[in-house]
Amino acid sequence: MPQQPLAQVPTDARWFWQDYGSCRSADPLLFFHPQNERGSARLRRDRAAKLICASCPVRVECADYAVRAREPYGVWGGLSEEDREQIYARLDARHYPRREGEGARAAAREIAEAISPRALGIA
Numbered sequence: 001m002p003q004q005p006l007a008q009v010p011t012d013a014r015w016f017w018q019d020y021g022s023c024r025s026a027d028p029l030l031f032f033h034p035q036n037e038r039g040s041a042r043l044r045r046d047r048a049a050k051l052i053c054a055s056c057p058v059r060v061e062c063a064d065y066a067v068r069a070r071e072p073y074g075v076w077g078g079l080s081e082e083d084r085e086q087i088y089a090r091l092d093a094r095h096y097p098r099r100e101g102e103g104a105r106a107a108a109r110e111i112a113e114a115i116s117p118r119a120l121g122i123a
């Protein structure tokens, strides 16, 4: 099991995009798993959150922040905790993306796949 990363807010983090997030009017409990949630319940909740992210106008900015900050919890930019763990494992820790936009570029494939029909359970 990969070691849980510690979130590190990038020094150039900006938050304007949060004002435009589609989750502002959604149930926040959809985006963060309750303690001991497992299996199909977790999959269903993650997919419901991803569906909201899929049409969010600031999804790339949100995913970029989460990757750069190594956010350990929640669905961000359509990326689940498991999605991000795969990204963290793939990226080189010595040259980890920290500047604005670098996270989105480094994880472009995963960010796109996160809201694919397969990921949303509609394939």
Ligand code: SF4
Pocket (backbone or CB within 6 Å): 017, 018, 020, 021, 022, 023, 024, 031, 052, 053, 054, 056, 057, 058, 059, 060, 062, 063, 075, 076, 077, 078
């Ligand atoms: S991408 Fe998802 S988590 Fe991020 S602001 Fe949009 S709706 Fe919220």
